[in-house]
Amino acid sequence: MPGHGRDTSARRPSTRVHSVTVRTIGIIGGGQLARMMHAASITLGVRIALLAEGPDVSAAQVVADTDVGDYTDPETVYAFAERCDVITFDHEHVPPPILRELQARGKQVHPGPDALLHAQDKVVMRERLTGLGMPCPAFAVVADADELRAFGERTGWPVIAKTSRGGYDGKGVWKIDGPDDADEPFANLKPGVRILAEEFIDFTRELSVLVARRPSGEERVYPVSETVQTNGICTHTFTPAPDLGAEQRDAIEAMALRIAAELGVTGILAVELMQRADGSVVVNELAMRPHNTGHWSIDGAHTSQFENHLRAVADLPLGPTEVRQPHAAMVNVLGGARDDLLEAAEEAYATDPGARVQLYGKSVVPGRKVGHVTVVGDDADDVRARAQAAADHLMGVQR
Numbered sequence: 001m002p003g004h005g006r007d008t009s010a011r012r013p014s015t016r017v018h019s020v021t022v023r024t025i026g027i028i029g030g031g032q033l034a035r036m037m038h039a040a041s042i043t044l045g046v047r048i049a050l051l052a053e054g055p056d057v058s059a060a061q062v063v064a065d066t067d068v069g070d071y072t073d074p075e076t077v078y079a080f081a082e083r084c085d086v087i088t089f090d091h092e093h094v095p096p097p098i099l100r101e102l103q104a105r106g107k108q109v110h111p112g113p114d115a116l117l118h119a120q121d122k123v124v125m126r127e128r129l130t131g132l133g134m135p136c137p138a139f140a141v142v143a144d145a146d147e148l149r150a151f152g153e154r155t156g157w158p159v160i161a162k163t164s165r166g167g168y169d170g171k172g173v174w175k176i177d178g179p180d181d182a183d184e185p186f187a188n189l190k191p192g193v194r195i196l197a198e199e200f201i202d203f204t205r206e207l208s209v210l211v212a213r214r215p216s217g218e219e220r221v222y223p224v225s226e227t228v229q230t231n232g233i234c235t236h237t238f239t240p241a242p243d244l245g246a247e248q249r250d251a252i253e254a255m256a257l258r259i260a261a262e263l264g265v266t267g268i269l270a271v272e273l274m275q276r277a278d279g280s281v282v283v284n285e286l287a288m289r290p291h292n293t294g295h296w297s298i299d300g301a302h303t304s305q306f307e308n309h310l311r312a313v314a315d316l317p318l319g320p321t322e323v324r325q326p327h328a329a330m331v332n333v334l335g336g337a338r339d340d341l342l343e344a345a346e347e348a349y350a351t352d353p354g355a356r357v358q359l360y361g362k363s364v365v366p367g368r369k370v371g372h373v374t375v376v377g378d379d380a381d382d383v384r385a386r387a388q389a390a391a392d393h394l395m396g397v398q399r
């Protein structure tokens with residue numbers, strides 16, 4: 001692919017051997033991202049230790065060295081971290097004071113708390129990115145429904161309201177069509193959580209771009225993906241994003257690399273973008289961990305996002321990020337009509353042995369992410385159709 005596979009490193013990896021070799025990476029959070037990081041750790045030969053929410057969560061099923069405990073309890077985290085050379089995350093919810101104390105005790109934390117704050121708090125993220133001159137929706141922090149109404153009158157309806165912290169998969173995001181709906185975001189607001197009002201972006205599609213960055217500064221960017229969110233949940237990605245001009249692709253990649261460097265991100269940074277009909281983009285939000293929109297990279301890139309996340313947090317030279325095949329389509333498997341995913345997978349494999357299925361070991365709950373399918377190949381329409389067909393098998397969608 002033209003443009004992909006260029007070496008976008010800010011610095012060439014050095015051949016220097018580190019004084020501190022990372023042998024054990026501690027992951028806080030036991031979801032599917034930790035499970036897929038564990039898979040990558042096997043070939044790298046590094047050990048994974050896990051702090052999981054429960055004994056049978058997705059990653060706890062596969063990581064032998066697992067503590068079960070509460071990641072908001074400082075002593076639990078400190079005790080866990082003792083046997084780890086570096087701490088990283090499956091999610092962004094560990095309280096910053098705990099991470100600062102870990103650093104004060106000499107522990108490496110990647111991404112560090114100062115960077116991570118921009119993925120934890122959407123107000124902090126908006127203020128910082130706007131300050132850096134990155135394209136963002138107009139926004140304001142609104143204290144109550146009246147301020148939200150005033151924002152809507154100023155910018156025009158509809159507007160988007162979001163909780164500053166704790167949202168995921170569209171939970172904590174509201175489209176406010178007019179003044180009558182303005183009370184909704186303020187019901188059941190948790191302490192310390194603010195409401196961010198944003199201009200509604202009438203986007204034609206959403207995009208995502210991932211960067212891997214090491215503490216020593218080496219960065220690599222993955223090809224831009226088109227992403228589809230349905231009811232706030234990512235359901236599809238197509239990589240590279242179709243019909244993205246080279247100039248625009250380069251601008252998006254440069255923007256993501258700059259954000260990673262300015263914020264001092266270590267590990268994977270995902271930048272979610274919204275693209276308007278005129279081609280312009282605005283940043284939606286940031287994540288600092290492997291991201292759903294990068295799952296295609298397991299089967300479709302020379303180095304998966306999970307491997308590069310581990311390499312980055314261990315400060316190892318990063319692997320190449322270019323595509324292995326011209327097109328990759330990823331379809332999420334959401335809990336649906338079938339409870340027995342292994343039985344369903346057998347049919348999917350029989351129908352299309354080339355469809356790459358990942359199951360997360362999670363019980364089926366309607367709408368819950370329980371796996372994904374990736375198909376790579378030469379023909380964009382073919383890989384889309386095949387990925388969808390395999391995912392439909394797994395979800396029990398009648399075709």
Ligand SMILES: Nc1ncnc2c1ncn2[C@@H]1O[C@H](COP(=O)(O)OP(=O)(O)OP(=O)(O)O)[C@@H](O)[C@H]1O
Nearest residue numbers: 137160167168169170171173198199200201229285
């Ligand atoms: N300003 C906006 N204008 C229009 N649509 C928006 C805007 N902000 C967010 N959205 C839509 O809402 C979706 C969810 O928003 P956002 O990514 O902030 O929430 P989230 O719940 O944190 O998401 P995630 O599942 O990625 O954690 C976006 O993917 C986009 O489709």
Ligand SMILES: [Mg+2]
Nearest residue numbers: 169272284285
């Ligand atoms: Mg999002």
